[in-house]
Amino acid sequence: MTTNTLPVSFEFFPTKTDAGHEKLIAAGHVLAAENPEFFSVTYGAGGSTRDRTRKTVLQLDSEVKVPTAPHLSCVGDSLDDLRNLLGEYREAGIKRIVALRGDLPSGMGQASGELRYANELVEFIRRETGDHFTIEVAAYPEAHPQAAHFESDLKNFVRKAQAGADSAITQYFFNADCYFHFVDRVRKAGVEIPIVPGIMPITNYSKLARFSDACGAEIPRWIRKQLEAYGDDSDSICAFGTEVISQMCERLVEGGAPSLHFYTLNQAEPSLDILRNLQGR
Numbered sequence: 001m002t003t004n005t006l007p008v009s010f011e012f013f014p015t016k017t018d019a020g021h022e023k024l025i026a027a028g029h030v031l032a033a034e035n036p037e038f039f040s041v042t043y044g045a046g047g048s049t050r051d052r053t054r055k056t057v058l059q060l061d062s063e064v065k066v067p068t069a070p071h072l073s074c075v076g077d078s079l080d081d082l083r084n085l086l087g088e089y090r091e092a093g094i095k096r097i098v099a100l101r102g103d104l105p106s107g108m109g110q111a112s113g114e115l116r117y118a119n120e121l122v123e124f125i126r127r128e129t130g131d132h133f134t135i136e137v138a139a140y141p142e143a144h145p146q147a148a149h150f151e152s153d154l155k156n157f158v159r160k161a162q163a164g165a166d167s168a169i170t171q172y173f174f175n176a177d178c179y180f181h182f183v184d185r186v187r188k189a190g191v192e193i194p195i196v197p198g199i200m201p202i203t204n205y206s207k208l209a210r211f212s213d214a215c216g217a218e219i220p221r222w223i224r225k226q227l228e229a230y231g232d233d234s235d236s237i238c239a240f241g242t243e244v245i246s247q248m249c250e251r252l253v254e255g256g257a258p259s260l261h262f263y264t265l266n267q268a269e270p271s272l273d274i275l276r277n278l279q280g281r
Contacts, residue, residue: 006278007259008034009169009196012060012266013042014052023266024056028064030268034275036066037259040098040136040169043071054085058092067095069136072125073102074115079124082115086128096134098169099125099160119156122163137161139168139195141182145216154185161191168193169261172200172217174244176251183256194258199249201262201270202227202241204234238270246277253278 010031015021028039041056053070061068070089074082089097101118115121122135137160140153147153157168173179179197186195200217202208205227212219219227223244230236249260262271 006253006275007037008275009036009038009040009259009261010034010271011040011042011198011261011263012056014056015266016052020266021056025059025064027264027266027268028060028066031264031271032064032066034272038096039064039066039068040096040261041068041070043073043100043102050085054088057089057094061092061094069096069098069134070094071098071100072121073100074118074121074124075102077115079114082121082124083128086125086133090129090132095132096136097125098136098138099165100138117156117159119159119163122160122165126164134166135164137165137168139170139182139186140216141170141173141178142216142218144171145214154182154189157186158189158191161186161193165193168195170195170198171215172198172263174217174219174223174248176248176255179252179257180255196259196261197249197252197257199245199260199262199271199274201245201264201267201274203238203265203267203270205230205237238273242270242273242277246274249274249278 012024012028015024039060041053041060043050043053057068057070060066072082072085099118099121101116101121115124118137122137125133125135137157139157140147143150143153144156147156161168170179170182183195200208209219209224226240227237230240252260262274264271
């Protein structure tokens with residue numbers, strides 16, 4: 001497998017410090033050598049990182065020279081806020097948007113703002129900008145943590161696709177079967193847009209466990225037990241994690257996944273280690 005046969009993309013999050021931002025940009029330069037389709041940059045709960053997201057997107061796009069997609073959420077943002085951001089991104093030559101409902105800030109019981117759901121945001125972007133942006137939406141192979149059940153979450157995804165989404169990126173997972181099951185159900189519902197699996201490298205068990213419990217990504221028991229057995233041995237955790245995720249990615253690609261989207265956590269090497277395994281380097 002080579003970079004020519006394995007399309008990839010990478011996600012970053014905007015940092016709170018200048019030093020962290022410099023490390024993010026440095027990681028971007030390293031990952032740019034993999035010729036990714038695009039980078040994406042997350043958007044904090046309730047738009048809390050709006051300015052830092054915009055700064056990071058524009059710098060990665062113009063300086064690192066990889067097409068970069070901002071996450072855009074409708075929680076807490078007015079239509080004018082969204083319209084202004086879309087105009088600024090369009091003027092800067094940004095061609096892709098990741099359209100999300102967004103996380104609710106702590107203490108916010110329900111969505112604020114004039115749009116409440118991601119399908120409404122997709123419809124708004126299409127009304128405002130036509131086909132200028134390629135629109136990515138989120139998919140949840142194990143169901144969104146706030147969904148009543150899998151069937152209702154599947155219907156929500158179908159609504160986003162029908163609203164005008166071009167492609168989808170999944171929440172990360174550690175069981176390839178859940179991805180294949182989700183894609184099969186989506187296809188049976190008449191939705192044909194590409195569904196790209198989101199890949200989370202394993203580098204720190206305690207952080208991964210907390211994050212996974214919060215976002216509804218199940219860590220299989222055998223993986224949890226092996227990671228627990230390594231304790232504070234970070235080298236063993238990383239080596240085991242790289243092997244497990246590489247094997248899962250190989251199965252995903254062989255099973256027809258159109259691309260891989262890596263949640264980098266602003267680090268280049270964990271994603272590169274997996275790609276090297278897949279590419280036989």
